[in-house]
Amino acid sequence: MRKLFRILFSVIFFLTSFGVYFTNRIMYIKKKDDQSILKREKDAGRFNPDEFQYLQKREVTIPSPFGYELKMILVEPHSSNHYIIISHGVTENKINSVKYMNLFLERGFNAVIYDHRRHGESGGKTTSYGYYEKFDLKAVVHWLKEKKGPDLLLGIHGESMGAATMLLYAGMVEDGADFYISDCSFSDFKEQLSYLLKTEMKLTPKPLLPLADVFLRMRERYSIRDISPISVIHQIKKPILFIHSKQDTYILPSMTEALFERKTGPKKLFLAENGAHAQSLNKNKEAYEAAIDEFLLEFVLPKKE
Numbered sequence: 190m191r192k193l194f195r196i197l198f199s200v201i202f203f204l205t206s207f208g209v210y211f212t213n214r215i216m217y218i219k220k221k222d223d224q225s226i227l228k229r230e231k232d233a234g235r236f237n238p239d240e241f242q243y244l245q246k247r248e249v250t251i252p253s254p255f256g257y258e259l260k261m262i263l264v265e266p267h268s269s270n271h272y273i274i275i276s277h278g279v280t281e282n283k284i285n286s287v288k289y290m291n292l293f294l295e296r297g298f299n300a301v302i303y304d305h306r307r308h309g310e311s312g313g314k315t316t317s318y319g320y321y322e323k324f325d326l327k328a329v330v331h332w333l334k335e336k337k338g339p340d341l342l343l344g345i346h347g348e349s350m351g352a353a354t355m356l357l358y359a360g361m362v363e364d365g366a367d368f369y370i371s372d373c374s375f376s377d378f379k380e381q382l383s384y385l386l387k388t389e390m391k392l393t394p395k396p397l398l399p400l401a402d403v404f405l406r407m408r409e410r411y412s413i414r415d416i417s418p419i420s421v422i423h424q425i426k427k428p429i430l431f432i433h434s435k436q437d438t439y440i441l442p443s444m445t446e447a448l449f450e451r452k453t454g455p456k457k458l459f460l461a462e463n464g465a466h467a468q469s470l471n472k473n474k475e476a477y478e479a480a481i482d483e484f485l486l487e488f489v490l491p492k493k494e
Contacts, residue, residue: 208404211397215382216315216409220280220308227284233471235288244294251332253325257312261303261329264290271298271342274329274366276351278467279316282309288470289346292478296485298344303329305351318378319354319418320411326358330365342489346370349440349467353378353418356429356448360421368489369425370481372432373467376444378416384441422448428455428488430480432469439466455488 230236246264253259262283273293275286286302293300305322306313313321326345334341343366347355352374359369375381382401383394402413429452433445442460449458459480464472 207397208400211401212404212408215318215401215405218279218316221282223282223284223309226282230284230287235471236284241287249332251328253306253311253313254328255306255313255321255324257306259303259306259312259325259328260310261301263299263301263333264294265299266294267297267299269297269299270337270340272301272333272337273298273344273346274301274303274326274333276322276326276345276347276355277302277305277308278349278351279305279318280308281348284309285348289348292470292481293344293346296482301329301333305354315409316350317409317411318350318416319357320409320416322350322354323358323362326354327362327365330358330363334365342367344368344370344489346372347374348372349374353416356418356422356425357416359425359427360418361424364425364427366427368428368430368484370430370432370484371445371448372469373434373437373440374418374431374445374448375440376417376419376447379413380444381440382413419448419451422451423453425452426454428457428484430484431456431458432461432477432480433459434461434464434466434469434472436462436464437466437468457484457487 227236231238244264245266246262249261249263250258251261275289277283277286283302283304290300290302304311306325307316345355345366352371355369356371356374359366379398382398386392386394386397398413406412431445431449433442435442449456461469461473461476470477
């Protein structure tokens with residue numbers, strides 16, 4: 190009997206330890222240092238401090254519905270009602286959004302760049318890969334519309350987790366923008382975790398993910414299955430431009446292709462020839478810009494004008 194209890198205790202201890210460890214890896218994913226992001230973007234020529242300093246802009250703090258603060262920068266060099274919100278990827282911050290912002294500033298848009306929960310200067314203790322972040326994005330959209338009036342031409346651009354957040358916002362919460370640009374989103378978080386477990390940790394997902402899901406539900410009050418852009422993509426009626434690099438081995442381009450196939454209504458797909466994960470713009474700048482211009486001209490600008 191004692192031996193049975195020892196075995197049972199060992200099994201419970203192992204399962205609990207793994208559940209806590211794995212959910213810690215999810216909730217507290219290691220972020221890039223803010224200064225390292227700044228240096229990387231400056232060295233690559235994607236962030237010019239002097240140009241950024243003289244942009245007409247202001248810093249804004251708004252409350253998240255979950256009790257912490259969201260830090261944003263509202264950039265308004267144009268007397269225009271065209272706005273773009275940039276939603277950055279996991280481990281990044283709003284400085285990483287500047288390169289996307291600049292594309293739209295050049296096309297007559299004003300912009301909002303902001304830090305997700307637990308990133309940059311925003312509050313929040315954990316990362317949820319779009320589950321809670323989608324409601325923060327809703328808060329950003331509502332703030333902008335309240336301040337600038339309802340007659341906006343509004344787009345949202347998301348990269349990686351930021352793209353998943355954007356799709357979950359549009360598909361689950363409200364289809365509140367006029368257009369969306371999804372750059373290298375995952376289609377389903379459970380599938381993405383399974384892929385990473387097999388390729389990076391050399392583990393079998395089947396017994397581990399259900400266990401991790403139990404602990405995630407207890408600790409964070411949501412399920413891995415709740416983070417599934419592909420399950421809600423059919424509810425998004427507004428135009429979406431899907432972007433992914435063919436060479437991405439972190440989030441496979443087949444995920445974006447699946448999202449594109451499932452989306453009904455206006456849509457376009459741009460698969461970049463070069464670049465690893467979230468490098469489509471950095472490695473294919475002219476083609477990336479051309480894809481955006483074609484998308485805007487076909488689905489967005491004619492409707493407003």
